[in-house]
Amino acid sequence: MPDDLRRWAAERAPELLARAEAEAVEELKRALLDAATSAGRTQAVIDVRSPTAKAPAPRRSARRAPIRPERTSRKPAPAGDAVWTYCVLRAPGEIPDAPHGVHPDGGVEAVQHDSLVALVSRVPLAEFGEDALHRNLNDLEWLERVARAHEAVLDAALGAATIVPLPMCTIWESEEGVRRMLVSERAEIAEALDRLDGRQEWGVKLVVDPAALRTAARARSDEAAALEEELEARGGGGGGYMVRRRLERHLREVADALAEELAEDVHARLQDWATDAVTSPPQNRELSGHEGEMLLNGAYLVETDRVERMHELVAELANRHRDLGARLELTGPWPPYNFVQRSSAAVP
Amino acid sequence: MAEERYLPTQRSGAFRPSPLPGRPEQTNLADILERVLDKGIVIAGDIQINLLDIELLTIKLRLLIASVERAKEMGINWWEGDTSLQSLQPENGDDRRLERENRELRERLDRLERQLGVGEEEPAAREDDGDEREPDAQREPEDAGERPARSAPTEEPDA
Numbered sequence: 226m227p228d229d230l231r232r233w234a235a236e237r238a239p240e241l242l243a244r245a246e247a248e249a250v251e252e253l254k255r256a257l258l259d260a261a262t263s264a265g266r267t268q269a270v271i272d273v274r275s276p277t278a279k280a281p282a283p284r285r286s287a288r289r290a291p292i293r294p295e296r297t298s299r300k301p302a303p304a305g306d307a308v309w310t311y312c313v314l315r316a317p318g319e320i321p322d323a324p325h326g327v328h329p330d331g332g333v334e335a336v337q338h339d340s341l342v343a344l345v346s347r348v349p350l351a352e353f354g355e356d357a358l359h360r361n362l363n364d365l366e367w368l369e370r371v372a373r374a375h376e377a378v379l380d381a382a383l384g385a386a387t388i389v390p391l392p393m394c395t396i397w398e399s400e401e402g403v404r405r406m407l408v409s410e411r412a413e414i415a416e417a418l419d420r421l422d423g424r425q426e427w428g429v430k431l432v433v434d435p436a437a438l439r440t441a442a443r444a445r446s447d448e449a450a451a452l453e454e455e456l457e458a459r460g461g462g463g464g465g466y467m468v469r470r471r472l473e474r475h476l477r478e479v480a481d482a483l484a485e486e487l488a489e490d491v492h493a494r495l496q497d498w499a500t501d502a503v504t505s506p507p508q509n510r511e512l513s514g515h516e517g518e519m520l521l522n523g524a525y526l527v528e529t530d531r532v533e534r535m536h537e538l539v540a541e542l543a544n545r546h547r548d549l550g551a552r553l554e555l556t557g558p559w560p561p562y563n564f565v566q567r568s569s570a571a572v573p
Numbered sequence: 574m575a576e577e578r579y580l581p582t583q584r585s586g587a588f589r590p591s592p593l594p595g596r597p598e599q600t601n602l603a604d605i606l607e608r609v610l611d612k613g614i615v616i617a618g619d620i621q622i623n624l625l626d627i628e629l630l631t632i633k634l635r636l637l638i639a640s641v642e643r644a645k646e647m648g649i650n651w652w653e654g655d656t657s658l659q660s661l662q663p664e665n666g667d668d669r670r671l672e673r674e675n676r677e678l679r680e681r682l683d684r685l686e687r688q689l690g691v692g693e694e695e696p697a698a699r700e701d702d703g704d705e706r707e708p709d710a711q712r713e714p715e716d717a718g719e720r721p722a723r724s725a726p727t728e729e730p731d732a
Binding site: 307310353354355358368369372373375376389390391392393394395396397398402406410413414417428467470505508509513514522556559560562563565566 | 600601602603604605606607608609610612613614615616618619620683687
């Protein structure tokens, strides 16, 4: 037995060391992360909830010091305008009734070439030039305002025509550049317009309450019941500790499997109804404000005359999975961002 | 704040063909950003957004961008080089590896203890220790958005 013990100790020592080291690193990381998160969160909440003019200007002092030094020789902001593009549609292309473009001074205009029209706004280079964009894209207030304005123009256009949306910050030096784009991308845009005619993009998100999911997992698993019994029989000793660990792990596995099954069921049913379907990663809670765990973030391209039936289907699915604490959020119609191809040639 | 965004799906029978029937007044910013930053036909315009020369302004945006790849393309990359945020990057190999190693080591240790029947020797200390670090309250993590929703919480390797 002493031999056994010695062997055991020899075997165990390196592991203990490794474990201690790993734990120390993790602790340190967690502490750093907590500090960073709490420093960042307050600011983020302010920015998210009061995106309008009321929000105080972010205090420089509240930010973490930039790791790289400020550039010393910043070029003077260029004067003049550039042309921001929102989307492309078929000529003649009605100019939508949007309140304003991404910049308050530039209304929405149309630039036509042959059978296609791009909706555009003039934007000042002082704010939308390359250097300025680098700064502004890192400014959440700016990003939110411009993203919302961009999307608002698309929404307005969507009411009147089939559109091919462009990502924000697709910017040209002049209308000439926009026309060149309408020529070079014509085939792809025309194909997309044909495919999108008479169809709408709708978003469906599935969110579950983790506690309800766990309860359901417990109720459905015989093994969980057996482990619980064993735990009760053992009381608080060290063996109980191991059993509790196994129970926890088991419940998590069952709950994960349930969640996966649920997400697959919902997505499959909606996919059957849709012409096309795309799933995106679950959204960041800080940004979306959802409560619970997002299991599905899907977009569905649906024939316009089947949209009403799709609403019913979503309600039906929400009902069916209510016992798992499932909620379904349906939004739309959206500019069909999820159903136009990314141009492979154009990606830098 | 969150609830108003969730459409009462029961109302779907009363779908109105108004321009944007399904859109609440203030659309979720995540819904917008994930589309306008990440999707659509990507065409390189005349204004090129230089990826290399960006100030690390603030960490707050890390909470807000789901579309990491596109954000990088556009030059939003403040989280890179900020070591305290590395574990938030979706594909941080080192961190994942460390967690996996840690978990595997703990499992091996548990097995060894079981085999040798010595697991009872110091369970009290480890139990308390474990409970302190991983209380149930922390088990509903608030940062689910930073990882795939269906995976086990990453900050909590199995012992």
